[in-house]
């Protein structure tokens with residue numbers, strides 16, 4: 147394993163490589179949304195800090211230290227994370243696993259590394275950690291992961307180097323999915339798009355059966371829209387929204403991606419990837435042959451705007467029934483291209 151095994155985050159990896167070549171600081175905070183890869187990158191940095199012959203790309207992967215770490219038995223690496231059923235890391239765990247342990251010399255090399263899920267520390271836990279951070283022995287290095295430095299005590303942040311991980315491009319998210327063998331998933335491109343650049347979100351969606359079912363149902367609903375009767379839509383269609391009310395955001399994501407794909411297909415732009423590539427034939431059937439591309443585009447743009455408006459309405463807590471019914475009627479109207 148090495149830095150290059152991590153997709154994206156070029157800037158942060160550059161800084162870490164630079165730190166390795168010089169003398170690393172005593173504390174680093176890896177910040178960014180959950181699923182962005184904070185822990186993976188912090189683990190790579192830990193491996194490099196402990197490795198007996200690290201290079202610019204991080205740990206060598208073959209020395210005893212690297213092998214111990216990969217086997218989960220490195221004597222100088224400690225990880226402090228939530229245990230099952232815990233909501234916060236108990237302050238006693240911080241005192242024992244860090245405060246006391248800190249003064250035992252490293253056994254294998256010149257360093258000891260502590261990886262800490264700082265989002266799981268309450269103020270008491272953070273204060274206990276602060277004591278260790280204030281006067282650490284020279285061999286200790288602390289790697290913290292956190293949503294944001296703002297969630298931590300200023301006295302912790304001031305003693306650390308703060309690293310901000312950035313959101314990935316859709317093709318980079320696809321590369322992460324490929325590394326997990328999930329890129330062949332029928333909706334891989336969709337997951338990459340709706341993940342908001344957070345690979346963990348795409349991986350979770352790709353592995354969840356509820357989302358698979360919801361997407362299929364939403365696609366069926368969408369394909370039937372143009373031929374649905376108005377009253378039918380307001381009863382059966384609304385029942386679909388109502389039954390999946392907690393997942394309205396995901397339904398709107400799927401609907402938006404389907405309309406977006408129709409726009410791409412209507413422009414017949416060769417080579418443009420569809421988000422819902424597995425639905426290409428069914429989507430093509432929704433585009434009438436005799437219409438001008440400009441007319442199609444006009445209607446589809448209106449349909450897309452309606453999905454965006456519903457998204458805004460959802461965020462503003464607008465009436466759910468009004469929002470769902472209005473959206474269904476607009477989509478039905480625009481998808482008949484009349």
Ligand SMILES: [Zn+2]
Pocket residue numbers: 197198199200205206207208209210211212
């Ligand atoms: Zn090594």
